[in-house]
Amino acid sequence: MNEQFNQAHYDIKQQITHYEHDLDHFWTTLTGAVVLIMQLGFAFLEGGCVRYRNIQSIIIKVYANTAISIIMMWIVGYGLMMGKTNDSQFNGISGFAGFRFKDHPESYADFVFNTALAAAANSIVSGGAAERMSIPGYIALSALFSGFIYPICIHWAYKGWLYDLGYHDFAGSGAIHLTAGIGALVVTYMLRPRTNRFNPQFESQFKPSNTTFICLSCLTLYMAWMCFNSGSTLALSDGSVFTVGNSIANTMVGGASGGLFVFFYHYFTNRNTDNRFSLVMVCNGNLAGLVAVTGSNDEIEQWAAFLIGIIGGIIYILVAKILHKLQIDDPVDAIPIHAGCGLAGAMCPGWFDRRRGIYYEWGAYQWGVQVLGCVCFIAWSVAWHYVACKILERLNLLRVHNSIEMEGLDPTICGGHAFFYEPVREQEMKEPYSFQRDIQQLEQVKLNEMEIDERNLSIFKQADK
Amino acid sequence: MTDLGIAIERMEQLKESIDIGYLCICAAFVLLMQVGFAFLEGGCLRYKDMQSIMLKIFMNTCVTVVIWWLVGYGIAFGSDSKEFVGSSVFVGFDMKNSKHLAEFAFQTAVASAATSIVSGGAAGRMTYIGYFILSVVFSSVIYPFCAHWGFGNGWLMKLGYHDYAGSGTIHASAGMGALMTTMLLKPRNQRFNPKYAEHFEPNNPIYITLACLSLWVCWCFFNGGSSLGIANGASVFMSRAIMNTFIAGASGALTVFFIFYLMNIDQGNKYSLVMICNGNLAGLVAITGPCDNVDAWAAFVIGILGGMMMVFANRVLFNLQIDDPVDAISIHFACGMLGANLVSWFDMDTGIVYGKGGYQFAVQMLGSFIYIGWSALIHLITLLFIDKIGFLRVTLEEEHEGLDPATMGCCAYEMVELQQ
Numbered sequence: 001m002n003e004q005f006n007q008a009h010y011d012i013k014q015q016i017t018h019y020e021h022d023l024d025h026f027w028t029t030l031t032g033a034v035v036l037i038m039q040l041g042f043a044f045l046e047g048g049c050v051r052y053r054n055i056q057s058i059i060i061k062v063y064a065n066t067a068i069s070i071i072m073m074w075i076v077g078y079g080l081m082m083g084k085t086n087d088s089q090f091n092g093i094s095g096f097a098g099f100r101f102k103d104h105p106e107s108y109a110d111f112v113f114n115t116a117l118a119a120a121a122n123s124i125v126s127g128g129a130a131e132r133m134s135i136p137g138y139i140a141l142s143a144l145f146s147g148f149i150y151p152i153c154i155h156w157a158y159k160g161w162l163y164d165l166g167y168h169d170f171a172g173s174g175a176i177h178l179t180a181g182i183g184a185l186v187v188t189y190m191l192r193p194r195t196n197r198f199n200p201q202f203e204s205q206f207k208p209s210n211t212t213f214i215c216l217s218c219l220t221l222y223m224a225w226m227c228f229n230s231g232s233t234l235a236l237s238d239g240s241v242f243t244v245g246n247s248i249a250n251t252m253v254g255g256a257s258g259g260l261f262v263f264f265y266h267y268f269t270n271r272n273t274d275n276r277f278s279l280v281m282v283c284n285g286n287l288a289g290l291v292a293v294t295g296s297n298d299e300i301e302q303w304a305a306f307l308i309g310i311i312g313g314i315i316y317i318l319v320a321k322i323l324h325k326l327q328i329d330d331p332v333d334a335i336p337i338h339a340g341c342g343l344a345g346a347m348c349p350g351w352f353d354r355r356r357g358i359y360y361e362w363g364a365y366q367w368g369v370q371v372l373g374c375v376c377f378i379a380w381s382v383a384w385h386y387v388a389c390k391i392l393e394r395l396n397l398l399r400v401h402n403s404i405e406m407e408g409l410d411p412t413i414c415g416g417h418a419f420f421y422e423p424v425r426e427q428e429m430k431e432p433y434s435f436q437r438d439i440q441q442l443e444q445v446k447l448n449e450m451e452i453d454e455r456n457l458s459i460f461k462q463a464d465k
Numbered sequence: 466m467t468d469l470g471i472a473i474e475r476m477e478q479l480k481e482s483i484d485i486g487y488l489c490i491c492a493a494f495v496l497l498m499q500v501g502f503a504f505l506e507g508g509c510l511r512y513k514d515m516q517s518i519m520l521k522i523f524m525n526t527c528v529t530v531v532i533w534w535l536v537g538y539g540i541a542f543g544s545d546s547k548e549f550v551g552s553s554v555f556v557g558f559d560m561k562n563s564k565h566l567a568e569f570a571f572q573t574a575v576a577s578a579a580t581s582i583v584s585g586g587a588a589g590r591m592t593y594i595g596y597f598i599l600s601v602v603f604s605s606v607i608y609p610f611c612a613h614w615g616f617g618n619g620w621l622m623k624l625g626y627h628d629y630a631g632s633g634t635i636h637a638s639a640g641m642g643a644l645m646t647t648m649l650l651k652p653r654n655q656r657f658n659p660k661y662a663e664h665f666e667p668n669n670p671i672y673i674t675l676a677c678l679s680l681w682v683c684w685c686f687f688n689g690g691s692s693l694g695i696a697n698g699a700s701v702f703m704s705r706a707i708m709n710t711f712i713a714g715a716s717g718a719l720t721v722f723f724i725f726y727l728m729n730i731d732q733g734n735k736y737s738l739v740m741i742c743n744g745n746l747a748g749l750v751a752i753t754g755p756c757d758n759v760d761a762w763a764a765f766v767i768g769i770l771g772g773m774m775m776v777f778a779n780r781v782l783f784n785l786q787i788d789d790p791v792d793a794i795s796i797h798f799a800c801g802m803l804g805a806n807l808v809s810w811f812d813m814d815t816g817i818v819y820g821k822g823g824y825q826f827a828v829q830m831l832g833s834f835i836y837i838g839w840s841a842l843i844h845l846i847t848l849l850f851i852d853k854i855g856f857l858r859v860t861l862e863e864e865h866e867g868l869d870p871a872t873m874g875c876c877a878y879e880m881v882e883l884q885q
Contacts, residue, residue, distance in 0.1 A: 008469055012476065019479060022700040026487055029704045033685035036711070040678035047671065056738045059674050063741050064722065066678075067715035074712055074761055098761030101708075102813075108704035115711060135736050213671075415734030419669045420512070457865055460654065 020237035025109040027244075031231025032113035034224055035120060039066045041221035042123035045283075046130055047418070048213030049332040053408025054131045055209060055418035061126045061135065065142040069119040072147035074098055077118060078111050081151035082159065089161040091152055113231055114154070117172065120228070121180040122146050127334025128184030132191055132405050135413075137397035141388055145183060149384045153179045153377055166366065167373045168356060170247070171232040173295030174346030174374050179381045181339025185328070186385035191399055193329030195406065206331075211279045218283035225290045226251050229297050243298050250297035250305035251290065257309030258289015258316075265317060284333055288316035288341045295345040296353055304352040304359075311348075312341040346374050481564060484694035487703075488567035491690030494683045495574035499526045501680035502581040505742075506588055507877070508672030509791040511665065513867025514589045515877040518791075521584045521593065525600040529577040532604040537576060538569050540609035542617040549620065551613055571690055572612070575631070578687070579608050579639045585793025586643030589653050590864055593872075595856035602847045603642060611638045611836055625825065626832040627812065629706065630691040632754030633805030633833040638840040640798025644787070645844035650858055652788030654865065665790075670738045677742035684749045685710050688756045706756040710749065713756075713768035717748015720772030743792055747775035747800045754804035755811055763811040763818075770807065771800045798837075805833040 043062040047055045075097050083092025101107045122142050129138050156162040157175035169175050196202040230247040233240045262285025270276045292312025293305050319340035350367025351358045392398040404412045503522045507515040543551025553559050580600050587596050614621040615634035655661045685707045692703040721744025729735040751771025778799035782789050809826035810817045851857050863871040
């Protein structure tokens, strides 16, 4: 009887372990699939920020890099990133092309989650390539990024030598956003600014083409970011669910405080102008706060998340100003948000982490390791992106021809504009805005349309006869 | 000993809760696919027909949900099922426990996705009443039987037909419905007149992108949710399904993107956003059948084959002068048939590539042809009936003016349209 009891006890414990694994895989896969919707966010963010004549081209780049990151991650990236670490703990050496997945079924969920994150990282780099990089060149760069540059950084931070030193970066402020943001910086620097970008005469031409797209994207990104951050637990069982809850709460708070801070800052510095309330600012501030809180959100308190969001907002504003001063063209603000706030976010675990941070009197060791990690990511990313851009430049695959850029990539190589309506700003650039003239134009267009339709109808009627 | 009993009972409850929670989340995401369908078809049509197709999709979502509550779920998944048809759980009675409710939610969301596929063939020229009748018939007669045979312990499933999330059951049957609809409706006026070719281009590739990126995510839950649970090892199938969905969608997108680039390499429109989106969907439809039990490399290959099939079907339809406004037939019908039959090649337990013989191949062929035959027959009868009562096609004047201004009073958004 005792044996029966022991056996039953053992069986139950086995069964519970199985359910725990099921729950963990479910959580990882669910959050991985939801993080894929960040690609929608990136597509519309970059589409809304660039000029009307380049919208389709940047969305093609984002869509293509999503597909490429998934394929490269499957073939080499996942192995380099999450494989068993090699002797010097530099990279992984197993798990390529999905071959060992059948024997280690937990790899499926792990693959899904990490691939979605890789696709998001890849889209960050596309921000630097907007509007003037050739599409084949960008495809080659994203294959290199998701197959080599990015997986190595993740391996260092989560399984390799940096992880062993104690580097703590929960959802990847440093390992993901800083790496990709620095990549965007190098790419945009090597591409040189868009023509006439810093010519004061053409300043109004470079405003975002569609702020409602930016809003759609940022609200989608905000929601998906909660899965980006909380999914990094890779588990729900055994107490991880409390980390998940803390993580989502911190993500919400950090994003909110970042958005509000930048919004109010913009209001106070533009109090007496006609653009004192800016949708773009609240969206960018939101993203800045989210990136800043990405590194530390598992082990900080909500007041710290609030503070970190504000720090993110401050860094965003400062870095944007510096870039403008240095005449480095960042079409979608990828560098202040991802590189700048990524760096800040990677520092935060050293200060605010409950079990490691300076604020909780654990000493400065953690902060030192975080600094070391960031320096390594920056150096690695700069080196490889520079090499890649130089090679592309040699092959003439870096920048599109000037005539293509002036007319816009959409009508010249992407088959036409994104949608067929004439934005008001194109007219505004020629003459000051006039309400009367707009009404007259609308009437004239309606008359033209009616005329054309009547002509068509009569042609069809004749043809039918 | 009673402690043991309690522990066992609590574990059972835990298992139930995990499964039900998972199914409910999947149901919600699959319902979100309707946004994807609405914007995909809205973006593909002409500017002046956008609202009409979105109305049709919204309408068919609601129709399918109500019909499935009434009869559809019972026919498809009724518990005292015979092999041909289910026979209980009509009008929502007899649902025994919460697992039943969650399954109902999920399967109904899947059914609305199926009905929305048929709307692709009806785009731009079918009346709303006619389309209403068609969706009632589809969701009450055509699709529930297909679902029962393939998913609900019907005779096909007992023969060994394996179609995890429904390449054949859903996409091929609904795609055949779209094909029947579009053939009986005849092409939109002047569609194949080369002078007006540019007039019929998709009017808003940005909407199409919005649609396809959200469809990709929701498709992960469509495929993953077909495990109907995650406890007891089903989570392996779920995560494998989602991994394969990622990979096949990616390879399908890149394949069609590159094919279109190579076909247009010396023209001005070689990079096409619409093509990468359609390729993505083609890969997703092709992997829908095999997703739970194929290797990652097989998913990569299936995506490529799906992309190639879509381009091929596109060409064939154009040469036969069959008007496919939203590419529903080349994506859903062609790639759905392909996906249903690729199961027999790449499935790890029964596939030809693994040397397991041709029985599965025969069953998959039988299943897919039964589906498209059944779908074609009932659609034909229904459409002929609708034509008889005069509700099939809108008048020529309405079609030229545009369905939106003619039947709904205003266009989707008031913009100054650039004269081409």
